[in-house]
Amino acid sequence: MSVIQIEEKDFFEKTKKGKVLVDCYADWCGPCRMLSPIIDELSDEVNDCLFYKLNVDNAEKITDKYKIMSIPTVLFFNDGELKMTIVGLRSKDDFKELLEKI
Amino acid sequence: MYDLIIVGAGPAGLTAALYALRANKKVLVLEAKCYGGQIINANKIENYPAINDISGVDFANNLYEQAKNLGMDLKYEEVIAIEEDKVVVTNKNKYQAKAIVLATGTEKRKLGLAKEDEYLGKGISYCATCDGHFYKNKIVAVVGGGNTALEDALYLSKIVERVYLIHRRSEFRGEKKYYDLLRETSNVTFILNAEVIKLNGSDQLESIDIRDKDGDISNIAISCLFVAIGQKPANDKFANLIDLDEDGYIKAYDDVHTNKKGIYVAGDARTKEVRQLTTAVADGTIAATMAIREMR
Numbered sequence: 001m002s003v004i005q006i007e008e009k010d011f012f013e014k015t016k017k018g019k020v021l022v023d024c025y026a027d028w029c030g031p032c033r034m035l036s037p038i039i040d041e042l043s044d045e046v047n048d049c050l051f052y053k054l055n056v057d058n059a060e061k062i063t064d065k066y067k068i069m070s071i072p073t074v075l076f077f078n079d080g081e082l083k084m085t086i087v088g089l090r091s092k093d094d095f096k097e098l099l100e101k102i
Numbered sequence: 103m104y105d106l107i108i109v110g111a112g113p114a115g116l117t118a119a120l121y122a123l124r125a126n127k128k129v130l131v132l133e134a135k136c137y138g139g140q141i142i143n144a145n146k147i148e149n150y151p152a153i154n155d156i157s158g159v160d161f162a163n164n165l166y167e168q169a170k171n172l173g174m175d176l177k178y179e180e181v182i183a184i185e186e187d188k189v190v191v192t193n194k195n196k197y198q199a200k201a202i203v204l205a206t207g208t209e210k211r212k213l214g215l216a217k218e219d220e221y222l223g224k225g226i227s228y229c230a231t232c233d234g235h236f237y238k239n240k241i242v243a244v245v246g247g248g249n250t251a252l253e254d255a256l257y258l259s260k261i262v263e264r265v266y267l268i269h270r271r272s273e274f275r276g277e278k279k280y281y282d283l284l285r286e287t288s289n290v291t292f293i294l295n296a297e298v299i300k301l302n303g304s305d306q307l308e309s310i311d312i313r314d315k316d317g318d319i320s321n322i323a324i325s326c327l328f329v330a331i332g333q334k335p336a337n338d339k340f341a342n343l344i345d346l347d348e349d350g351y352i353k354a355y356d357d358v359h360t361n362k363k364g365i366y367v368a369g370d371a372r373t374k375e376v377r378q379l380t381t382a383v384a385d386g387t388i389a390a391t392m393a394i395r396e397m398r
Contacts (some may be wrong), residue, residue, distance in 0.1 A: 026232075026235070029231065057235075068223070070229075088223075091178055
């Protein structure tokens, strides 16, 4: 598996089915750049989840809807329903544990 | 059995790894979360000799790659204790080393107010360069008096409508260069001799209460409070073996020695006057070199 970049217009279509993780980031955010390879590795190890990344600079509707005011923010969905929001840098193992709970 | 176990993969820890690996030592680096340490939050480093400017993330990545290319073994495990005879206990394993370098760094200091954790990402931020963009044309406040607070206020002044810069003393600790720039910035308001005492709001932060030196309390409506009140060490778990000072920093003797033979300390985690990137990598260099020299 790999992490796929999504656009705002495709967001709801892509997140409506199954377990989905979305890494909300921006190029100007240091911790986001450190999180990105962690999510990449996670996507190689976890098979029952789809992994996306969303550039918040081009996604004002989504950041408004989910009240994203701090990045990196990771959103967890199950069948389109937001299950959890994690703000800030975490380890790969932390994310693995969180995914198991979804 | 490892020659050297390094706890923490910030600039100090990775530099120690670099030196030990180049000396052909068997090295294990243990990191709880993510390599790079606090420097990843620096937008731009402009005071590292011979490098004009570099982002904190690029600096961290370069250093990581450099050590990785020498065969660094880095495991993402949280160190929970150090036992006698240089045994390192993590949340997953136990490791034995001939020498240990503690390069645990510091973490961001919180205000310690009610709802502070609840409002993280909802009006409380510890990273102005990460979150400033979400507050375009809004009113925000920065609390703190060091370089980070001054830089944050300057950075935010270019994005938001107004920045209140709140500091509990009458003078800033940060560089005068930043202070002079801020004084010339029309949308920055200084609130000195004042402390933030309460966070107000429902789902998100809406205002803060501040108390001045006379004890008078006033309320300021803001969308976000950027907290930049410095760092604190996290060494309590080593206190059974290692001497700490009253603030929790590891007591350093002769640069990088702890009270325990064969256990060294490098970077922001130790007692020292100047906590900078340059002094962190210097510590890493000295700690690894001394550890190898004194290894038996």
